[in-house]
Amino acid sequence: MSSIIRPSILNNNQSQLSRWHGYASTSLLELATVNLILDAAQHAISARNAFHLVLAGGTTPRHVYELLRTQKTDWHFWHIYYGDERCLPVNDTERNSQMAAQSWLNYINIPADQVHIIPAEQGAESAAQAYAITLNKIAMFDLVLLGLGEDGHTASLFPGHDWGTATDASPTLPVNNAPKPPPQRVSLSARRLSQTLQLVFLVTGSSKQQAVSNWKNGKNIPAAAIKPACGVDIFLEDSLQ
Numbered sequence: 001m002s003s004i005i006r007p008s009i010l011n012n013n014q015s016q017l018s019r020w021h022g023y024a025s026t027s028l029l030e031l032a033t034v035n036l037i038l039d040a041a042q043h044a045i046s047a048r049n050a051f052h053l054v055l056a057g058g059t060t061p062r063h064v065y066e067l068l069r070t071q072k073t074d075w076h077f078w079h080i081y082y083g084d085e086r087c088l089p090v091n092d093t094e095r096n097s098q099m100a101a102q103s104w105l106n107y108i109n110i111p112a113d114q115v116h117i118i119p120a121e122q123g124a125e126s127a128a129q130a131y132a133i134t135l136n137k138i139a140m141f142d143l144v145l146l147g148l149g150e151d152g153h154t155a156s157l158f159p160g161h162d163w164g165t166a167t168d169a170s171p172t173l174p175v176n177n178a179p180k181p182p183p184q185r186v187s188l189s190a191r192r193l194s195q196t197l198q199l200v201f202l203v204t205g206s207s208k209q210q211a212v213s214n215w216k217n218g219k220n221i222p223a224a225a226i227k228p229a230c231g232v233d234i235f236l237e238d239s240l241q
Helices: 026-048 062-068 096-103 124-135 206-216
Strands: 002-009 015-023 051-055 078-082 084-086 143-147 172-175 185-188 199-203 232-237
Touching (some): 015 026, 026 051, 026 062, 062 096, 124 172
Parallel strands (some): 143 199
Antiparallel strands (some): 172 185
8 A cells, every 4th residue: 555645725725735645456545445434433433432434335335335234333423424315215226325224234244223314315405404404513524434426426426517615605505407417316425524533535537537636736626625634544556647
């Protein structure tokens, strides 16, 4: 593994402290992610008897979730949230909540009332309002997992859209015209995603090369708008460095 620490100076003159960690293979990246999640859980449970984790959607984290279901930990202390969701029926397999359930959550014993699903089937506006109430019950996440799209988007924060970076931005944003299907989504805002003790981006696949380059070169892409006080860690394949 190779690591580089780089402060990225963005258009609003506030830097995002980014730590880039390269891995020789996807499997090594996935294993490192599992170990990081378990370490964060152990620390949070020891300190506060609770671990508040925000899950990434999409294809990149799926195998991480499959690996997690075989691990030994105090699952009953875990609280699960989602960085974004697609406005589809509850059981639609394209929903992030369904992917996480089928690859991981259905196999372990986190209490059902501690898995906080975005009610995206209600539509973007209603679901965003409802999930904001859920999020307002917790001040800080322990760990946020995010991915990176080919266009630099993360969660459902897309170029050319409101990313919710203002200090008074809502914790959730309704998305009604996403550039990829489905057009209706709900996303945590950049401000709310930044309210965490640790944040990790998982980046795999050659199609992400341009987005990574733009990010490293200081372009104002959505991923660069996430600025927790702890900085961000980017786990990526060596070929993308």
